[in-house]
Structure formats: structure tokens, C-alpha cells
Amino acid sequence: MRISRALRYGVAALALALTVTACGGGDEGSALDSAKDGKLTVGIKFDQPGLGLRTKDGSYSGFDVEVAKYVAEKLGVKPDNITFKESPSAQRETLIENGQVDFIVATYSITDKRKEKVDFAGPYYVAGQSLLVKSDNTEITGVESLTGNKKLCSVKGSTPAQNVKEKYAKDVQLQEFDTYSLCVEALRNGSVDAVTTDDIILAGFAAQSPGQLKVVGKPFTTENYGIGLKKGDTETRGKINDAIEEMIKDGSWSKAFASTVGSSGYPAPQPPAVNRY
Numbered sequence: 627m628r629i630s631r632a633l634r635y636g637v638a639a640l641a642l643a644l645t646v647t648a649c650g651g652g653d654e655g656s657a658l659d660s661a662k663d664g665k666l667t668v669g670i671k672f673d674q675p676g677l678g679l680r681t682k683d684g685s686y687s688g689f690d691v692e693v694a695k696y697v698a699e700k701l702g703v704k705p706d707n708i709t710f711k712e713s714p715s716a717q718r719e720t721l722i723e724n725g726q727v728d729f730i731v732a733t734y735s736i737t738d739k740r741k742e743k744v745d746f747a748g749p750y751y752v753a754g755q756s757l758l759v760k761s762d763n764t765e766i767t768g769v770e771s772l773t774g775n776k777k778l779c780s781v782k783g784s785t786p787a788q789n790v791k792e793k794y795a796k797d798v799q800l801q802e803f804d805t806y807s808l809c810v811e812a813l814r815n816g817s818v819d820a821v822t823t824d825d826i827i828l829a830g831f832a833a834q835s836p837g838q839l840k841v842v843g844k845p846f847t848t849e850n851y852g853i854g855l856k857k858g859d860t861e862t863r864g865k866i867n868d869a870i871e872e873m874i875k876d877g878s879w880s881k882a883f884a885s886t887v888g889s890s891g892y893p894a895p896q897p898p899a900v901n902r903y
């Protein structure tokens with residue numbers, strides 16, 4: 627009897643101790659803890675040429691991948707010790723909130739709505755929403771052509787899809803897929819008239835199939851790309867901001883851009899200034 631009671635108290639005390647440890651860490655679950663252990667899990671896109679792409683041989687390429695590697699190195703983690711995790715647009719906040727990734731570098735626009743759930747370092751790049759059509763399309767020339775019930779494709783949980791719903795819902799039909807490569811497939815087979823998202827993403831797809839697809843019109847939004855991380859983790863955010871600034875200052879940013887997006891002739895813009903809010 628006495629033994630079993632002691633055992634019960636023991637188990638209760640142990641459970642309490644475990645709960646306290648799990649909740650008390652403050653920075654528990656921080657990307658810096660993973661980095662201290664020598665490894666990081668980084669969310670990227672797997673299907674966006676020039677930005678975040680997993681090739682058939684299992685390697686990764688693109689500007690976001692280069693930014694991720696540079697930041698990881700500054701946090702003390704070698705490229706080989708990064709696990710890249712596919713982070714589709716609609717899943718990014720959840721992946722961060724659940725701790726399935728340490729941070730995300732995936733054409734991820736900094737928005738107030740997203741900031742309710744996650745924090746952002748950066749920006750490290752500024753893009754703008756644009757349109758991709760088949761090369762022989764003469765009807766859609768820019769945002770002003772978004773009339774007459776045209777069929778548009780974008781991605782669930784993305785800012786361009788949201789923008790279309792808010793501003794052009796009456797004038798176009800919006801089809802939403804999980805990834806941009808699925809939208810591009812729909813464009814190729816004629817089931818949509820245009821794909822809309824950031825100019826730099828569309829340029830990557832256009833460069834993949836020269837003479838078949840083209841980006842039209844001027845960008846019509848401003849998309850500040852940030853590195854998404856756990857809300858409230860100011861220490862990691864500060865360290866990542868330092869890394870981005872360093873990457874711009876030491877020329878690695880320009881080099882990374884030139885060897886990825888820039889290699890298909892896309893002009894390199896000025897890098898942005900990091901926002902220390």
C-alpha cells in the first residue's frame with residue numbers, strides 16, 4: 627500500500643517536473659537550439675525554378691536555397707547538415723508554428739496577417755505580382771487585361787490569390803492549386819489563360835521553356851520576401867537579420883542571384899534594406 631502510494635506520488639512528481647521543463651524553456655524550440663546541435667530544418671519551395679527547386683538527383687538549387695545556406699552557415703551549420711522541407715504556400719505558418727521547420731526561405735511575403743502567427747527576418751528581396759501567359763497570347767498584356775471572365779491560376783494561401791479575390795473577383799475566374807508548377811501545367815494545357823504570382827517566380831518558369839511562355843505587364847504589388855520563423859524568437863530573428871545584411875555586404879547576395887535567377891538573363895535589382903522592427 628505504502629509502496630504504491632509512494633510510486634503514485636513519484637509518478638505525479640515526475641510528470642510535473644517534465645511539464646515544467648517542457649514549458650519553462652522560454653527559447654525552447656528555437657532555431658538557435660537546433661543550430662547548436664549542428665543541424666537545421668529549412669522550409670523551401672521544391673518546384674520553383676531559380677528560387678527553390680529539388681532536382682531529380684535530390685539536390686536543391688535556387689536563390690532561396692543559397693540564402694538559406696548562407697544564413698545556416700552564419701548560425702554555424704554546414705550545408706550538408708541542412709534538411710530541406712517542402713513548404714507549400716498555404717502550409718508555411720503551420721509548419722513554423724508546429725516546429726516542423728526551424729525557418730522558411732520560400733518566396734514568403736512579409737504581411738501583417740502572417741505576422742499574427744509568425745515573425746519575419748528580412749526582407750532579403752522585393753518582388754511584385756505579375757502575369758504569365760503563353761507566348762502567342764496577345765489578349766493579356768498586363769493587369770488591365772484582367773476582365774472578361776478570363777481564367778486565372780494562382781496558389782492557395784498566397785498573397786497573389788488573395789489580391790485577385792479582393793480586387794478582381796468580379797472580372798476573372800480564379801482557380802487555386804497547391805503549387806505554381808500545377809498552375810503552369812494548367813496554362814500549358816489551356817485550362818487557364820494566365821498564371822499570377824510574383825514576377826521573379828514567373829520569370830523562372832518562363833526561362834524553363836523559352837519561346838513558350840512569357841511574363842507580361844508591369845508588377846502590380848510589392849512583395850517583401852522575408853525569412854519566416856517562430857513568433858517571439860527575437861534572438862534568432864536578430865541573428866538571421868545580421869546574416870542577411872552580411873550576405874548583401876560581402877557580395878554573396880549578388881553572386882547568389884547571378885548564379886540562380888540571374889543566369890537566365892533576369893536583371894539583378896538592388897538588394898533591400900533589412901527591417902529591424
Ligand code: GLU
Nearest residue numbers: 715733734735784785849
Ligand atoms: N510571395 C507571395 C506569397 O508569399 C507569392 C509566392 C508564394 O506563394 O510563395 O504568398
